[in-house]
Amino acid sequence: MRIHWHRQDLRLADNPALVGRGVEGATAETPVVGLFVFDPAVLDEAAPPRLAFMLDALDSLRANYRERGGELLVARGDSETVVADVAAELDAALVTWAADYSGLARERDAAVRQALSDAGVDRHAEHQEVHHKPGTITTNSGDPYKVFTYFSKKWHDRQKESATEPPAAADLAAVNGRLDGTAAGEFLLSELPSLGELGFDQPEADIPTASTERARERLDEFCASDIYRYGDRRDYPADRCTSRLSGYLSYGLIGVRELYERTEQARAAAESEDERESVHEYQDQLAWREFYTQVLWDRPDVVTNNYKTYENPIEWDDNPEAVQAWKNGETGYPIVDAGMRQLREEGYMHNRVRMIVASFLTKDLLIDWRVGYNWFREKLYDHNTANNNGGWQWAASTGTDAQPYFRIFNPMTQGERYDPDAEYIKRYVPELTDTPAEVIHEWHETSLGTRKMHAPDYPGPIVDHSERREAALSMFERARGDD
Ligand SMILES: Cc1cc2nc3c(=O)[nH]c(=O)nc-3n(C[C@H](O)[C@H](O)[C@H](O)COP(=O)(O)OP(=O)(O)OC[C@H]3O[C@@H](n4cnc5c(N)ncnc54)[C@H](O)[C@@H]3O)c2cc1C
Structure with a gap:
Protein backbone atom coordinates (compact mmCIF):
# COMPACT_ATOMS: atom_id res chain seq x y z
CA MET A 1 0.00 0.00 0.00
CA VAL A 130 3.72 24.93 -9.69
CA HIS A 131 4.65 24.16 -13.29
CA HIS A 132 8.34 24.72 -12.85
CA LYS A 133 10.19 23.66 -9.73
CA PRO A 134 11.48 26.69 -7.81
CA GLY A 135 15.12 27.28 -8.63
CA THR A 136 14.86 25.97 -12.18
CA ILE A 137 14.01 29.28 -13.86
CA THR A 138 17.16 31.25 -13.27
CA THR A 139 19.32 34.01 -14.68
CA ASN A 140 22.15 32.97 -16.97
CA SER A 141 24.41 32.87 -13.94
CA GLY A 142 22.02 30.45 -12.22
CA ASP A 143 20.50 32.84 -9.66
CA PRO A 144 16.76 33.07 -9.00
CA TYR A 145 15.19 36.08 -10.72
CA LYS A 146 14.55 39.13 -8.56
CA VAL A 147 12.41 40.86 -11.19
CA PHE A 148 9.20 39.37 -12.53
CA THR A 149 9.48 40.44 -16.20
CA TYR A 150 12.52 38.27 -16.94
CA PHE A 151 11.16 35.34 -14.94
CA SER A 152 7.85 35.60 -16.78
CA LYS A 153 9.41 35.44 -20.24
CA LYS A 154 11.19 32.17 -19.46
CA TRP A 155 8.12 30.83 -17.63
CA HIS A 156 5.97 31.31 -20.74
CA ASP A 157 8.59 29.77 -23.02
CA ARG A 158 8.96 26.57 -21.01
CA GLN A 159 7.08 23.45 -21.97
CA LYS A 160 4.27 22.61 -19.51
CA GLU A 161 3.45 19.08 -18.42
CA SER A 162 0.01 17.60 -19.04
CA ALA A 163 -2.56 16.93 -16.32
CA THR A 164 -3.03 13.45 -14.89
CA GLU A 165 -6.37 11.65 -14.59
CA PRO A 166 -7.80 10.91 -11.14
CA PRO A 167 -6.89 7.47 -9.78
CA ALA A 168 -9.12 4.63 -10.97
CA ALA A 169 -11.02 2.60 -8.39
CA ALA A 170 -8.51 -0.23 -8.76
CA ASP A 171 -5.66 2.12 -7.78
CA LEU A 172 -7.27 3.07 -4.49
CA ALA A 173 -6.87 1.16 -1.27
CA ALA A 174 -9.60 0.60 1.30
CA VAL A 175 -8.39 0.49 4.87
CA ASN A 176 -11.48 -1.19 6.33
CA GLY A 177 -10.87 -0.71 10.00
CA ARG A 178 -7.26 -1.93 9.87
CA LEU A 179 -6.25 0.89 12.19
CA ASP A 180 -9.00 0.26 14.75
CA GLY A 181 -7.61 -0.35 18.20
CA THR A 182 -4.03 0.55 17.17
CA ALA A 183 -1.97 3.46 18.48
CA ALA A 184 -2.09 5.05 15.00
CA GLY A 185 -5.87 4.61 14.97
CA GLU A 186 -6.08 6.89 18.02
CA PHE A 187 -5.17 9.84 15.79
CA LEU A 188 -7.97 9.19 13.31
CA LEU A 189 -11.19 11.18 13.25
CA SER A 190 -14.23 9.33 11.96
CA GLU A 191 -15.96 12.61 11.09
CA LEU A 192 -14.43 15.83 9.86
CA PRO A 193 -14.15 18.23 12.79
CA SER A 194 -16.19 21.42 12.88
CA LEU A 195 -14.55 24.83 13.15
CA GLY A 196 -15.68 24.96 16.79
CA GLU A 197 -14.09 21.57 17.54
CA LEU A 198 -10.84 22.91 16.10
CA GLY A 199 -11.11 25.93 18.41
CA PHE A 200 -12.21 28.53 15.86
CA ASP A 201 -15.20 30.82 15.49
CA GLN A 202 -17.31 30.94 12.36
CA PRO A 203 -15.85 33.35 9.79
CA GLU A 204 -17.36 36.78 9.52
CA ALA A 205 -17.39 36.41 5.72
CA ASP A 206 -19.52 34.32 3.38
CA ILE A 207 -17.11 31.73 2.04
CA PRO A 208 -17.74 30.10 -1.37
CA THR A 209 -18.23 26.38 -1.88
CA ALA A 210 -14.87 24.62 -1.97
CA SER A 211 -14.74 21.64 -4.30
CA THR A 212 -12.95 20.60 -7.46
CA GLU A 213 -16.32 20.50 -9.21
CA ARG A 214 -16.97 24.13 -8.29
CA ALA A 215 -13.47 25.15 -9.36
CA ARG A 216 -14.02 23.53 -12.75
CA GLU A 217 -17.41 25.16 -13.21
CA ARG A 218 -15.85 28.51 -12.38
CA LEU A 219 -12.98 27.88 -14.79
CA ASP A 220 -15.41 26.90 -17.56
CA GLU A 221 -17.52 30.01 -16.97
CA PHE A 222 -14.41 32.17 -17.04
CA CYS A 223 -12.96 30.54 -20.16
CA ALA A 224 -16.28 30.87 -21.99
CA SER A 225 -16.14 34.66 -22.00
CA ASP A 226 -14.39 36.74 -19.33
CA ILE A 227 -10.92 35.43 -20.20
CA TYR A 228 -11.24 37.34 -23.49
CA ARG A 229 -11.83 40.70 -21.81
CA TYR A 230 -9.51 40.00 -18.91
CA GLY A 231 -6.64 41.94 -20.49
CA ASP A 232 -8.71 45.12 -20.74
CA ARG A 233 -10.94 44.80 -17.73
CA ARG A 234 -9.10 42.92 -15.00
CA ASP A 235 -8.23 46.14 -13.17
CA TYR A 236 -11.86 47.28 -12.89
CA PRO A 237 -13.23 45.80 -9.68
CA ALA A 238 -16.91 46.49 -10.45
CA ASP A 239 -16.63 44.23 -13.52
CA ARG A 240 -15.97 41.00 -11.62
CA CYS A 241 -14.24 39.67 -14.72
CA THR A 242 -11.33 37.90 -13.04
CA SER A 243 -11.38 34.14 -12.54
CA ARG A 244 -11.92 34.09 -8.75
CA LEU A 245 -9.87 30.90 -8.63
CA SER A 246 -7.32 32.02 -6.03
CA GLY A 247 -8.83 30.05 -3.12
CA TYR A 248 -9.10 26.95 -5.31
CA LEU A 249 -5.46 27.33 -6.31
CA SER A 250 -4.29 28.06 -2.78
CA TYR A 251 -5.81 24.78 -1.55
CA GLY A 252 -5.07 22.85 -4.73
CA LEU A 253 -8.69 22.07 -5.59
CA ILE A 254 -7.63 22.47 -9.16
CA GLY A 255 -4.19 21.60 -10.49
CA VAL A 256 -2.02 24.03 -12.41
CA ARG A 257 -1.67 21.73 -15.43
CA GLU A 258 -5.43 21.31 -15.82
CA LEU A 259 -5.94 25.06 -15.43
CA TYR A 260 -3.26 25.88 -17.96
CA GLU A 261 -4.56 23.34 -20.49
CA ARG A 262 -8.03 24.86 -20.21
CA THR A 263 -6.61 28.34 -20.87
CA GLU A 264 -4.72 26.97 -23.88
CA GLN A 265 -8.04 25.64 -25.22
CA ALA A 266 -9.50 29.10 -24.71
CA ARG A 267 -6.56 30.58 -26.57
CA ALA A 268 -7.14 28.17 -29.47
CA ALA A 269 -10.80 29.24 -29.58
CA ALA A 270 -9.95 32.97 -29.51
CA GLU A 271 -11.30 34.97 -32.42
CA SER A 272 -8.77 37.78 -32.56
CA GLU A 273 -5.22 38.69 -31.63
CA ASP A 274 -6.62 40.85 -28.79
CA GLU A 275 -8.41 37.83 -27.37
CA ARG A 276 -5.27 35.72 -27.61
CA GLU A 277 -3.32 38.50 -25.89
CA SER A 278 -5.95 38.59 -23.14
CA VAL A 279 -5.49 34.85 -22.51
CA HIS A 280 -1.74 35.48 -22.35
CA GLU A 281 -2.27 38.17 -19.72
CA TYR A 282 -4.26 35.74 -17.65
CA GLN A 283 -1.49 33.16 -17.92
CA ASP A 284 0.90 35.89 -16.82
CA GLN A 285 -0.92 36.07 -13.48
CA LEU A 286 -0.31 32.35 -13.08
CA ALA A 287 3.36 33.14 -13.65
CA TRP A 288 3.20 35.80 -10.88
CA ARG A 289 1.98 33.09 -8.55
CA GLU A 290 4.99 30.93 -9.44
CA PHE A 291 7.36 33.88 -9.21
CA TYR A 292 6.31 34.57 -5.63
CA THR A 293 6.51 30.85 -4.85
CA GLN A 294 10.09 30.95 -6.05
CA VAL A 295 10.82 34.06 -3.96
CA LEU A 296 9.53 32.32 -0.84
CA TRP A 297 11.48 29.15 -1.62
CA ASP A 298 14.66 31.15 -2.18
CA ARG A 299 14.15 33.50 0.77
CA PRO A 300 11.95 31.85 3.44
CA ASP A 301 12.91 34.72 5.75
CA VAL A 302 10.71 37.15 3.75
CA VAL A 303 7.75 36.00 5.82
CA THR A 304 9.07 38.29 8.56
CA ASN A 305 11.90 40.26 6.91
CA ASN A 306 12.02 42.81 4.12
CA TYR A 307 13.05 41.22 0.84
CA LYS A 308 14.99 44.32 -0.11
CA THR A 309 17.78 45.69 2.04
CA TYR A 310 17.71 49.34 3.04
CA GLU A 311 20.68 51.11 4.59
CA ASN A 312 18.75 51.93 7.78
CA PRO A 313 15.65 50.43 9.39
CA ILE A 314 12.42 51.87 7.98
CA GLU A 315 10.82 54.02 10.69
CA TRP A 316 7.24 52.80 10.38
CA ASP A 317 4.62 54.67 12.37
CA ASP A 318 2.71 53.23 15.29
CA ASN A 319 -0.90 54.39 15.12
CA PRO A 320 -3.48 51.86 16.38
CA GLU A 321 -6.45 54.17 15.68
CA ALA A 322 -5.46 54.60 12.05
CA VAL A 323 -4.93 50.83 11.68
CA GLN A 324 -8.37 50.20 13.16
CA ALA A 325 -9.99 52.70 10.78
CA TRP A 326 -8.24 50.93 7.89
CA LYS A 327 -9.41 47.50 9.07
CA ASN A 328 -12.97 48.76 9.52
CA GLY A 329 -13.08 50.46 6.14
CA GLU A 330 -13.56 53.87 7.74
CA THR A 331 -10.63 55.89 6.41
CA GLY A 332 -12.74 58.36 4.43
CA TYR A 333 -11.00 57.18 1.22
CA PRO A 334 -13.90 55.45 -0.56
CA ILE A 335 -12.00 52.94 -2.70
CA VAL A 336 -9.89 51.88 0.29
CA ASP A 337 -12.95 51.48 2.47
CA ALA A 338 -14.83 49.51 -0.19
CA GLY A 339 -11.90 47.08 -0.47
CA MET A 340 -11.52 46.64 3.27
CA ARG A 341 -15.23 45.96 3.62
CA GLN A 342 -15.20 43.50 0.70
CA LEU A 343 -12.44 41.67 2.58
CA ARG A 344 -14.57 41.33 5.71
CA GLU A 345 -17.76 40.44 3.86
CA GLU A 346 -16.32 38.00 1.34
CA GLY A 347 -12.91 36.94 2.64
CA TYR A 348 -11.66 38.17 -0.73
CA MET A 349 -10.63 41.41 -2.38
CA HIS A 350 -10.08 42.38 -6.00
CA ASN A 351 -6.37 42.53 -6.94
CA ARG A 352 -6.29 46.21 -7.97
CA VAL A 353 -7.96 47.13 -4.71
CA ARG A 354 -5.53 44.94 -2.72
CA MET A 355 -2.75 47.04 -4.20
CA ILE A 356 -4.55 50.29 -3.36
CA VAL A 357 -5.31 49.38 0.26
CA ALA A 358 -1.79 48.05 0.75
CA SER A 359 -0.25 51.22 -0.63
CA PHE A 360 -2.58 53.25 1.58
CA LEU A 361 -1.60 51.39 4.76
CA THR A 362 2.12 51.53 4.11
CA LYS A 363 2.49 54.89 2.36
CA ASP A 364 -0.40 57.02 3.62
CA LEU A 365 -0.57 55.65 7.14
CA LEU A 366 3.14 54.66 7.18
CA ILE A 367 2.27 51.40 8.88
CA ASP A 368 4.56 48.40 8.63
CA TRP A 369 3.49 46.01 5.81
CA ARG A 370 3.53 43.12 8.33
CA VAL A 371 0.42 44.59 10.01
CA GLY A 372 -1.43 44.46 6.69
CA TYR A 373 -0.06 41.05 5.76
CA ASN A 374 -1.30 39.63 9.08
CA TRP A 375 -4.74 41.18 8.69
CA PHE A 376 -5.07 39.71 5.20
CA ARG A 377 -3.86 36.41 6.56
CA GLU A 378 -6.66 36.45 9.11
CA LYS A 379 -9.39 37.56 6.74
CA LEU A 380 -8.69 36.12 3.27
CA TYR A 381 -9.99 32.68 2.44
CA ASP A 382 -7.49 32.58 -0.46
CA HIS A 383 -4.50 33.51 1.71
CA ASN A 384 -1.28 31.88 0.76
CA THR A 385 2.02 32.91 2.21
CA ALA A 386 3.88 33.43 -1.06
CA ASN A 387 1.28 35.63 -2.79
CA ASN A 388 0.20 37.55 0.27
CA ASN A 389 3.77 38.28 1.26
CA GLY A 390 4.82 39.08 -2.30
CA GLY A 391 1.84 41.42 -2.74
CA TRP A 392 2.47 43.27 0.50
CA GLN A 393 6.18 43.66 0.04
CA TRP A 394 5.64 44.83 -3.54
CA ALA A 395 3.20 47.51 -2.34
CA ALA A 396 5.48 48.55 0.53
CA SER A 397 8.56 48.93 -1.72
CA THR A 398 10.39 46.38 0.39
CA GLY A 399 9.85 43.57 -2.12
CA THR A 400 10.59 42.57 -5.68
CA ASP A 401 9.08 45.60 -7.43
CA ALA A 402 11.49 46.96 -10.01
CA GLN A 403 10.02 50.43 -9.36
CA PRO A 404 11.63 52.23 -6.45
CA TYR A 405 10.09 53.45 -3.22
CA PHE A 406 8.40 56.46 -4.82
CA ARG A 407 5.64 54.34 -6.36
CA ILE A 408 2.85 55.71 -4.16
CA PHE A 409 -0.73 55.20 -5.30
CA ASN A 410 -3.05 58.17 -5.04
CA PRO A 411 -6.21 56.52 -3.67
CA MET A 412 -8.51 59.15 -5.17
CA THR A 413 -7.18 58.97 -8.71
CA GLN A 414 -7.02 55.17 -8.49
CA GLY A 415 -10.70 55.14 -7.50
CA GLU A 416 -11.65 57.54 -10.28
CA ARG A 417 -9.68 55.61 -12.88
CA TYR A 418 -10.66 52.07 -11.99
CA ASP A 419 -14.15 52.63 -10.59
CA PRO A 420 -15.31 55.69 -12.54
CA ASP A 421 -19.03 55.25 -11.78
CA ALA A 422 -18.25 54.32 -8.15
CA GLU A 423 -20.20 51.11 -8.72
CA TYR A 424 -17.76 48.98 -6.74
CA ILE A 425 -17.54 51.59 -4.00
CA LYS A 426 -21.32 51.80 -3.64
CA ARG A 427 -21.57 48.00 -3.54
CA TYR A 428 -19.57 47.87 -0.32
CA VAL A 429 -20.06 51.32 1.23
CA PRO A 430 -23.82 51.77 1.57
CA GLU A 431 -23.38 55.21 3.20
CA LEU A 432 -22.38 56.43 -0.28
CA THR A 433 -25.22 54.80 -2.24
CA ASP A 434 -26.92 58.10 -3.07
CA THR A 435 -23.76 60.16 -3.49
CA PRO A 436 -22.85 61.11 -7.08
CA ALA A 437 -19.63 59.48 -8.36
CA GLU A 438 -18.01 62.93 -8.92
CA VAL A 439 -18.50 63.79 -5.24
CA ILE A 440 -17.16 60.40 -4.15
CA HIS A 441 -13.99 60.85 -6.21
CA GLU A 442 -13.47 64.33 -4.72
CA TRP A 443 -14.28 63.28 -1.16
CA HIS A 444 -10.88 64.33 0.20
CA GLU A 445 -11.41 67.89 -1.03
CA THR A 446 -15.12 68.18 -0.32
CA SER A 447 -16.16 70.59 2.40
CA LEU A 448 -17.60 69.27 5.62
CA GLY A 449 -20.98 70.83 4.78
CA THR A 450 -21.19 69.11 1.41
CA ARG A 451 -20.03 65.82 2.90
CA LYS A 452 -22.72 66.03 5.57
CA MET A 453 -25.31 66.79 2.92
CA HIS A 454 -24.42 63.82 0.71
CA ALA A 455 -23.39 61.12 3.16
CA PRO A 456 -23.77 62.16 6.79
CA ASP A 457 -22.68 58.76 8.08
CA TYR A 458 -19.52 58.42 6.02
CA PRO A 459 -16.28 59.79 7.57
CA GLY A 460 -14.02 62.48 6.17
CA PRO A 461 -10.45 61.49 5.20
CA ILE A 462 -8.37 60.47 8.23
CA VAL A 463 -5.17 61.76 6.63
CA ASP A 464 -4.21 64.20 3.92
CA HIS A 465 -2.78 62.17 1.06
CA SER A 466 -0.43 64.89 -0.24
CA GLU A 467 1.11 65.44 3.19
CA ARG A 468 1.44 61.73 3.85
CA ARG A 469 3.03 61.19 0.47
CA GLU A 470 5.80 63.62 1.43
CA ALA A 471 6.16 61.93 4.82
CA ALA A 472 6.46 58.52 3.13
CA LEU A 473 9.12 59.79 0.74
CA SER A 474 11.14 61.18 3.68
CA MET A 475 10.73 57.91 5.58
CA PHE A 476 12.15 55.94 2.64
CA GLU A 477 14.91 58.50 2.01
CA ARG A 478 16.04 58.12 5.63
CA ALA A 479 15.94 54.36 5.25
CA ARG A 480 18.04 54.65 2.09
CA GLY A 481 20.48 56.85 3.94
CA ASP A 482 19.95 59.77 1.51
CA ASP A 483 20.98 63.16 2.82
C1 LIG B 1 -1.39 42.97 -0.93
C2 LIG B 1 -1.75 41.75 -1.74
C3 LIG B 1 -2.03 40.55 -1.11
C4 LIG B 1 -2.36 39.40 -1.84
N1 LIG B 1 -2.63 38.24 -1.20
C5 LIG B 1 -2.91 37.12 -1.90
C6 LIG B 1 -3.15 35.88 -1.24
O1 LIG B 1 -3.07 35.76 -0.02
N2 LIG B 1 -3.48 34.80 -2.01
C7 LIG B 1 -3.55 34.87 -3.38
O2 LIG B 1 -3.82 33.85 -4.03
N3 LIG B 1 -3.28 36.02 -4.02
C8 LIG B 1 -2.98 37.14 -3.33
N4 LIG B 1 -2.74 38.31 -4.00
C9 LIG B 1 -2.71 38.31 -5.47
C10 LIG B 1 -4.05 38.63 -6.16
O3 LIG B 1 -4.62 39.77 -5.61
C11 LIG B 1 -5.06 37.49 -6.05
O4 LIG B 1 -4.46 36.27 -6.46
C12 LIG B 1 -6.25 37.74 -6.98
O5 LIG B 1 -6.87 38.95 -6.65
C13 LIG B 1 -7.23 36.60 -6.84
O6 LIG B 1 -8.36 36.81 -7.64
P1 LIG B 1 -8.58 35.94 -8.94
O7 LIG B 1 -8.43 34.50 -8.63
O8 LIG B 1 -9.85 36.39 -9.55
O9 LIG B 1 -7.33 36.39 -9.82
P2 LIG B 1 -7.10 36.34 -11.39
O10 LIG B 1 -6.83 37.72 -11.82
O11 LIG B 1 -8.17 35.62 -12.09
O12 LIG B 1 -5.72 35.56 -11.49
C14 LIG B 1 -5.63 34.14 -11.62
C15 LIG B 1 -4.73 33.57 -10.58
O13 LIG B 1 -3.41 34.06 -10.75
C16 LIG B 1 -2.80 34.25 -9.48
N5 LIG B 1 -2.53 35.68 -9.30
C17 LIG B 1 -3.22 36.73 -9.80
N6 LIG B 1 -2.63 37.89 -9.46
C18 LIG B 1 -1.55 37.56 -8.74
C19 LIG B 1 -0.53 38.33 -8.10
N7 LIG B 1 -0.49 39.65 -8.17
N8 LIG B 1 0.41 37.68 -7.41
C20 LIG B 1 0.41 36.33 -7.36
N9 LIG B 1 -0.51 35.55 -7.94
C21 LIG B 1 -1.48 36.17 -8.62
C22 LIG B 1 -3.80 33.79 -8.43
O14 LIG B 1 -3.53 32.44 -8.13
C23 LIG B 1 -5.11 33.93 -9.16
O15 LIG B 1 -6.12 33.09 -8.69
C24 LIG B 1 -2.40 39.47 -3.27
C25 LIG B 1 -2.12 40.69 -3.89
C26 LIG B 1 -1.80 41.81 -3.15
C27 LIG B 1 -1.52 43.11 -3.86
Missing part, protein backbone atom coordinates in the same frame (compact mmCIF):
# COMPACT_ATOMS: atom_id res chain seq x y z
CA ARG A 2 1.02 3.60 -0.56
CA ILE A 3 -0.12 6.67 1.36
CA HIS A 4 -0.61 10.05 -0.27
CA TRP A 5 -0.40 12.75 2.36
CA HIS A 6 -2.61 15.64 1.16
CA ARG A 7 -1.77 19.11 2.35
CA GLN A 8 -2.52 21.91 -0.08
CA ASP A 9 -3.41 19.61 -2.96
CA LEU A 10 -6.98 18.74 -2.04
CA ARG A 11 -7.92 17.04 -5.31
CA LEU A 12 -7.76 13.72 -7.13
CA ALA A 13 -7.31 14.88 -10.74
CA ASP A 14 -4.09 16.48 -11.96
CA ASN A 15 -2.30 15.20 -8.90
CA PRO A 16 0.81 13.47 -10.30
CA ALA A 17 2.15 12.25 -6.95
CA LEU A 18 -1.22 10.75 -6.03
CA VAL A 19 -1.26 8.59 -9.16
CA GLY A 20 2.46 7.95 -8.90
CA ARG A 21 3.53 9.65 -12.13
CA GLY A 22 7.31 9.71 -12.11
CA VAL A 23 7.38 8.30 -8.58
CA GLU A 24 9.79 5.44 -8.09
CA GLY A 25 8.17 2.59 -6.18
CA ALA A 26 4.59 3.64 -7.03
CA THR A 27 3.32 0.66 -9.03
CA ALA A 28 -0.09 -0.73 -9.85
CA GLU A 29 0.51 -3.22 -7.05
CA THR A 30 0.67 -0.44 -4.48
CA PRO A 31 -2.84 1.06 -4.30
CA VAL A 32 -3.05 4.36 -2.54
CA VAL A 33 -4.94 5.69 0.46
CA GLY A 34 -5.26 9.41 1.15
CA LEU A 35 -4.29 10.98 4.48
CA PHE A 36 -4.88 14.47 5.83
CA VAL A 37 -3.52 15.62 9.18
CA PHE A 38 -4.79 18.47 11.35
CA ASP A 39 -1.43 19.38 12.84
CA PRO A 40 -1.56 21.67 15.92
CA ALA A 41 1.42 23.63 14.55
CA VAL A 42 -0.53 24.33 11.35
CA LEU A 43 -3.75 25.07 13.25
CA ASP A 44 -1.82 27.65 15.30
CA GLU A 45 -1.30 29.56 12.07
CA ALA A 46 -4.87 29.15 10.77
CA ALA A 47 -7.80 31.57 10.66
CA PRO A 48 -11.57 31.01 10.27
CA PRO A 49 -12.11 32.03 6.61
CA ARG A 50 -9.49 29.75 5.11
CA LEU A 51 -10.09 26.97 7.61
CA ALA A 52 -13.81 27.02 6.72
CA PHE A 53 -12.88 26.85 3.03
CA MET A 54 -10.44 24.01 3.71
CA LEU A 55 -12.95 21.98 5.74
CA ASP A 56 -15.42 22.22 2.90
CA ALA A 57 -12.69 21.15 0.47
CA LEU A 58 -11.81 18.15 2.65
CA ASP A 59 -15.43 17.10 2.83
CA SER A 60 -15.61 17.12 -0.93
CA LEU A 61 -12.27 15.32 -1.33
CA ARG A 62 -13.34 12.60 1.06
CA ALA A 63 -16.60 12.17 -0.89
CA ASN A 64 -14.60 11.92 -4.13
CA TYR A 65 -12.42 9.16 -2.65
CA ARG A 66 -15.41 7.26 -1.34
CA GLU A 67 -17.30 7.47 -4.65
CA ARG A 68 -14.39 5.52 -6.13
CA GLY A 69 -14.21 3.00 -3.32
CA GLY A 70 -11.14 4.63 -1.76
CA GLU A 71 -10.62 6.47 1.51
CA LEU A 72 -9.24 9.73 2.85
CA LEU A 73 -8.04 9.14 6.39
CA VAL A 74 -8.32 12.26 8.50
CA ALA A 75 -6.19 12.51 11.61
CA ARG A 76 -5.28 15.01 14.30
CA GLY A 77 -1.79 15.21 15.80
CA ASP A 78 1.83 16.10 14.99
CA SER A 79 2.42 15.36 11.32
CA GLU A 80 5.68 13.56 11.95
CA THR A 81 4.14 11.15 14.48
CA VAL A 82 0.86 10.61 12.64
CA VAL A 83 2.30 10.07 9.16
CA ALA A 84 5.02 7.72 10.38
CA ASP A 85 2.71 5.74 12.71
CA VAL A 86 -0.08 5.36 10.15
CA ALA A 87 2.46 4.32 7.49
CA ALA A 88 4.04 1.77 9.82
CA GLU A 89 0.70 0.37 10.96
CA LEU A 90 -0.56 -0.01 7.39
CA ASP A 91 2.78 -1.44 6.37
CA ALA A 92 2.96 1.21 3.64
CA ALA A 93 5.84 0.91 1.19
CA LEU A 94 5.86 4.57 0.30
CA VAL A 95 4.44 7.94 1.34
CA THR A 96 4.05 10.65 -1.32
CA TRP A 97 3.16 14.32 -1.05
CA ALA A 98 3.28 17.56 -2.99
CA ALA A 99 6.20 19.83 -2.09
CA ASP A 100 5.34 22.96 -0.12
CA TYR A 101 7.75 25.88 -0.04
CA SER A 102 7.22 27.99 3.06
CA GLY A 103 9.88 27.74 5.74
CA LEU A 104 7.49 26.22 8.28
CA ALA A 105 6.25 23.61 5.83
CA ARG A 106 9.80 22.72 4.88
CA GLU A 107 10.74 22.20 8.53
CA ARG A 108 7.66 20.03 9.09
CA ASP A 109 8.38 18.00 5.96
CA ALA A 110 12.00 17.45 6.95
CA ALA A 111 10.80 16.09 10.30
CA VAL A 112 8.31 13.78 8.57
CA ARG A 113 10.99 12.59 6.16
CA GLN A 114 13.23 11.72 9.08
CA ALA A 115 10.45 9.92 10.96
CA LEU A 116 9.60 7.88 7.87
CA SER A 117 13.21 7.09 7.25
CA ASP A 118 13.54 5.91 10.86
CA ALA A 119 10.47 3.73 10.31
CA GLY A 120 11.97 2.33 7.10
CA VAL A 121 9.30 3.81 4.83
CA ASP A 122 10.19 5.34 1.44
CA ARG A 123 9.01 8.86 0.72
CA HIS A 124 8.70 11.12 -2.28
CA ALA A 125 7.83 14.83 -2.54
CA GLU A 126 6.73 15.94 -6.00
CA HIS A 127 7.08 19.54 -7.23
CA GLN A 128 3.60 19.75 -8.66
CA GLU A 129 1.76 22.76 -7.25
